[in-house]
Amino acid sequence: MTPLLSIDNVTKRFGRVIAVDGVSLDIAENEFFALLGASGSGKTTLLRMLAGFETPEEGAILLDGADISHMPPNRRPVNLMFQSYALFPHMTVEANIAYGLEMEHLPKAEITTRVGEIMEITELSPMARRKPDQLSGGQRQRVALARALVKRPRLLLLDEPLGALDKKLRAAMQLELKRLQHEVGVTFIVVTHDQEEALVMADRVAILKDGRLLQVGTPHEVYEHPANRYAADFIGVMNFIEEDGKTIAIRPERIRIFPDTADRTAKGKIVARAYHGLDLQLHVETDLSQRPLLVRVTADAADRHALAEGDAVTLGWNHTDTRQFND
Amino acid sequence: MAERTPASRVGLISVLILIFAFLYIPIAVLVILSFNAGGMPTAWTGFSVKWYGALLGNADILQAALNTLIVAVISTLIATALGTLLALGIETRRRKGRALEALVFAPMIIPDIVLAIALLSFFSLLKFPMGLHTIILSHVVFNLAFVSAVVRARLKTFDWSVTEASADLGASAFTTFRRVTLPLILPAVIAGALLAFTLSVDEFIIAFFTAGAGRSSTTLPMQIFAMIRFGVTPEINALATLVMIVSVTALTLSQRLNRGVIAP
Amino acid sequence: MTPSNARSTLLMAPALAWLTALMVVPCGLILALGFFRRGTYGGIEYTFTLENFGLLLDPLYAGIFLTSARIAGTATLIAVVIGYAAAYAIAAAPRHRQPILLFFAVLPFWSNYLIRTYAWIVLLNREGLITHGLRMLGYEGEPPSMLYTEGAVITGLVYNYLPFVILACYAPLSRLNPELAEASRDLGASAFTTFRRVILPMTVPGIAAGAVFVFVLSIGNFITPALLGGGRFQMIGNLVYAQFLTANDWPFGAALSMALIAIMMGLLTLQTFAAEKGAGEAREAADG
Ligand SMILES: Nc1ncnc2c1ncn2[C@@H]1O[C@H](COP(=O)(O)OP(=O)(O)OP(=O)(O)O)[C@@H](O)[C@H]1O
Ligand SMILES: [Mg+2]
Numbered sequence: 069m070t071p072l073l074s075i076d077n078v079t080k081r082f083g084r085v086i087a088v089d090g091v092s093l094d095i096a097e098n099e100f101f102a103l104l105g106a107s108g109s110g111k112t113t114l115l116r117m118l119a120g121f122e123t124p125e126e127g128a129i130l131l132d133g134a135d136i137s138h139m140p141p142n143r144r145p146v147n148l149m150f151q152s153y154a155l156f157p158h159m160t161v162e163a164n165i166a167y168g169l170e171m172e173h174l175p176k177a178e179i180t181t182r183v184g185e186i187m188e189i190t191e192l193s194p195m196a197r198r199k200p201d202q203l204s205g206g207q208r209q210r211v212a213l214a215r216a217l218v219k220r221p222r223l224l225l226l227d228e229p230l231g232a233l234d235k236k237l238r239a240a241m242q243l244e245l246k247r248l249q250h251e252v253g254v255t256f257i258v259v260t261h262d263q264e265e266a267l268v269m270a271d272r273v274a275i276l277k278d279g280r281l282l283q284v285g286t287p288h289e290v291y292e293h294p295a296n297r298y299a300a301d302f303i304g305v306m307n308f309i310e311e312d313g314k315t316i317a318i319r320p321e322r323i324r325i326f327p328d329t330a331d332r333t334a335k336g337k338i339v340a341r342a343y344h345g346l347d348l349q350l351h352v353e354t355d356l357s358q359r360p361l362l363v364r365v366t367a368d369a370a371d372r373h374a375l376a377e378g379d380a381v382t383l384g385w386n387h388t389d390t391r392q393f394n395d
Numbered sequence: 396m397a398e399r400t401p402a403s404r405v406g407l408i409s410v411l412i413l414i415f416a417f418l419y420i421p422i423a424v425l426v427i428l429s430f431n432a433g434g435m436p437t438a439w440t441g442f443s444v445k446w447y448g449a450l451l452g453n454a455d456i457l458q459a460a461l462n463t464l465i466v467a468v469i470s471t472l473i474a475t476a477l478g479t480l481l482a483l484g485i486e487t488r489r490r491k492g493r494a495l496e497a498l499v500f501a502p503m504i505i506p507d508i509v510l511a512i513a514l515l516s517f518f519s520l521l522k523f524p525m526g527l528h529t530i531i532l533s534h535v536v537f538n539l540a541f542v543s544a545v546v547r548a549r550l551k552t553f554d555w556s557v558t559e560a561s562a563d564l565g566a567s568a569f570t571t572f573r574r575v576t577l578p579l580i581l582p583a584v585i586a587g588a589l590l591a592f593t594l595s596v597d598e599f600i601i602a603f604f605t606a607g608a609g610r611s612s613t614t615l616p617m618q619i620f621a622m623i624r625f626g627v628t629p630e631i632n633a634l635a636t637l638v639m640i641v642s643v644t645a646l647t648l649s650q651r652l653n654r655g656v657i658a659p
Numbered sequence: 660m661t662p663s664n665a666r667s668t669l670l671m672a673p674a675l676a677w678l679t680a681l682m683v684v685p686c687g688l689i690l691a692l693g694f695f696r697r698g699t700y701g702g703i704e705y706t707f708t709l710e711n712f713g714l715l716l717d718p719l720y721a722g723i724f725l726t727s728a729r730i731a732g733t734a735t736l737i738a739v740v741i742g743y744a745a746a747y748a749i750a751a752a753p754r755h756r757q758p759i760l761l762f763f764a765v766l767p768f769w770s771n772y773l774i775r776t777y778a779w780i781v782l783l784n785r786e787g788l789i790t791h792g793l794r795m796l797g798y799e800g801e802p803p804s805m806l807y808t809e810g811a812v813i814t815g816l817v818y819n820y821l822p823f824v825i826l827a828c829y830a831p832l833s834r835l836n837p838e839l840a841e842a843s844r845d846l847g848a849s850a851f852t853t854f855r856r857v858i859l860p861m862t863v864p865g866i867a868a869g870a871v872f873v874f875v876l877s878i879g880n881f882i883t884p885a886l887l888g889g890g891r892f893q894m895i896g897n898l899v900y901a902q903f904l905t906a907n908d909w910p911f912g913a914a915l916s917m918a919l920i921a922i923m924m925g926l927l928t929l930q931t932f933a934a935e936k937g938a939g940e941a942r943e944a945a946d947g
Binding site for chain 2: 763771777
Binding site for chain 1: 838842847
């Protein structure tokens with residue numbers, strides 16, 4: 069079976085900057101795919117090539133097996149939800165959403181029905197006649213989403229869809245996006261630099277660095293088996309211990325305090341403690357690394373051992389919970 | 396911005412070329428003709444500066460040039476002082492009424508002919524003798540509006556806390572103005588003055604109506620108008636070239652001092 | 660300098676006094692003059708009358724108003740079309756080149772109006788450059804009459820006010836978020852549809868303001884019709900000029916210039932009203 073989208077060895081330069089460097093990637097129908105990377109890593113550029121606003125210098129982009137690399141954006145069955153939303157300020161919510169359907173010259177009645185439907189789904193019906201500057205950030209985000217979704221694209225590209233929202237709204241919208249994707253059955257590629265968000269929403273995640281793909285996999289794979297040190301550091305919190313020219317990496321939640329049994333133990337002193345909701349994060353100084361090790365314990369365990377700053381603790385972990393990098 | 400197709404880029408560049416040709420060819424023609432020995436637009440008979448020489452020998456033109464200079468310099472000086480104070484006054488005001496905005500905006504948009512006849516009626520009903528001084532009085536009206544517009548634009552981005560710092564350090568209001576505010580807005584003030592100077596040098600209609608009778612208060616634009624009505628003569632080309640050089644120099648300097656005077 | 664209304668008033672006083680004495684009072688005077696009668700020997704007879712304003716409706720003068728409006732309207736239309744295209748091309752140029760392009764597009768506007776108009780006499784003259792050019796291409800007949808035509812007047816007006824329109828159109832175009840055009844393309848619109856439905860509606864209010872000024876400056880112009888129209892085209896500006904300098908009917912000249920100001924204020928109010936109505940409709944929709 070051909071994948072829905074095939075990105076084949078695509079490269080894009082801007083002058084001397086290589087924004088996207090030999091990226092190859094297959095994305096399956098109905099997948100929720102997340103592109104992760106630091107600022108300037110090439111996420112937007114890659115999306116813009118998929119949408120048709122930039123042309124790859126090398127490589128090809130195949131949709132349903134057909135090369136679309138040089139197809140103009142208005143002819144691609146691909147839609148982009150812009151980082152800035154790019155809502156038309158002179159049109160109402162309704163008119164914004166209908167715009168894309170009018171471009172397909174659909175009958176008026178059908179446009180009205182489809183716009184009505186999508187406004188129901190995205191809970192925008194009460195504000196159909198407002199203009200974008202009279203909406204809240206979350207409402208604008210939903211209009212941008214509805215405007216793209218109503219066209220029933222083969223592929224929906226979302227550039228930092230939640231970037232402009234506050235933390236609480238973001239969390240709610242993450243689940244909302246996922247629900248919507250399920251409901252309408254469209255393939256999503258979401259760009260984000262929030263790794264937590266990517267792990268929560270996506271079926272698969274890709275990590276970009278300097279225009280190159282470092283790793284592609286399910287959230288579980290990239291979290292538990294990062295391909296290299298950068299990926300390990302980028303996703304979640306990671307402790308690094310340098311030993312014999314090797315780097316040992318271990319997640320804070322894999323380190324136990326006062327373990328009964330452990331492959332490896334170390335003595336240290338608590339230098340700081342910080343609450344993280346139900347959990348407690350301890351900073352423990354040991355002679356294994358320069359930076360204190362981060363250890364995550366439940367509030368329960370912390371109470372049991374009456375942990376305070378300055379206390380001496382013993383840490384322990386199992387080898388199966390560590391990763392080794394040679395770089 | 397998305398990549399442009401080569402075709403659309405060629406289209407946009409052609410538009411620019413055509414527009415700039417339209418804007419500058421007529422002016423370029425005058426400049427070239429001013430160096431044409433034969434003086435007629437229809438045939439190039441060799442390079443010569445004799446028309447410039449002819450200007451120097453023309454007492455009327457020299458007198459008009461001198462008059463223009465007097466009008467432009469004096470009206471610019473008055474307008475710069477008044478316009479700058481006006482700008483400072485408006486921008487330090489808590490609430491700016493609509494009437495005030497309209498009043499200081501009006502001189503820039505009133506059709507020249509209306510202001511010209513209004514001033515003519517005003518002076519003649521008062522039996523006020525007209526001459527260079529009435530042109531100066533009249534030119535200050537629009538010049539001060541332009542100066543204040545330029546200075547106000549600068550003051551809009553002015554960080555007033557520096558003046559508070561100066562006061563905090565013990566400076567009086569006047570010292571603060573002289574040592575802090577003025578140096579900071581000076582480029583805009585000079586830019587506004589240069590703009591006013593050009594406008595005054597080029598202004599025809601108001602000068603024409605408020606000059607009164609007699610040759611003694613003829614300015615260059617009035618002289619040029621008379622010459623044009625008389626017909627196409629090679630001296631006009633030379634004179635036009637010189638006037639253009641003065642304007643363009645002042646305008647370019649103005650824009651350099653304070654971006655946004657002529658164009659953003 | 661902290662805000663202080665007392666000091667602010669003091670600073671503004673000299674300029675405001677100047678403007679009052681030499682703009683507000685003279686303009687008020689003109690308004691008043693319009694209601695007086697013309698004296699037998701050209702002076703002013705101080706008896707109240709509405710005759711001068713009634714005279715504006717006289718077919719002869721109403722005709723001049725219409726001619727002026729037609730010429731000014733045509734010039735405005737052409738200037739807006741060309742100026743918009745120019746502004747669009749400048750706004751589409753690389754960012755770092757835009758200031759210099761704009762500067763050179765606007766520079767002529769600030770230089771001598773008479774000279775720029777005179778340049779067209781040189782070009783359009785019967786024995787001028789264009790005729791000469793045609794002759795060189797083998798044209799044998801009578802020189803085409805280009806100068807002293809309505810076309811020449813319109814050309815002169817367009818030429819003189821084009822930079823102003825470019826400036827007025829550039830402002831909204833350069834503020835336009837390029838992603839809006841991209842979003843439109845992304846939703847399936849062609850380049851032309853994107854222009855018509857997104858770019859144009861968003862830039863039109865700014866352009867309207869520019870158009871009003873060009874129209875008003877054109878309709879009240881008297882240099883261009885005098886020089887390029889050769890006096891064959893009476894426009895309101897020439898009419899005003901004539902009342903004051905030749906016909907010596909100041910009251911009627913005053914009424915004419917009041918009409919000019921009224922046209923300007925009317926158009927400006929209309930334009931502001933239209934812009935505010937757009938915003939108001941949106942607000943209403945939000946409340947509903
Ligand atoms: N139009 C352009 N011209 C020149 N360089 C560009 C252009 N667009 C992007 N770049 C460069 O390409 C690289 C990748 O940029 P891109 O916008 O794709 O990053 P990003 O991953 O989306 O970053 P962010 O998270 O900040 O949005 C950057 O170095 C950027 O400076
Ligand atoms: Mg980006």
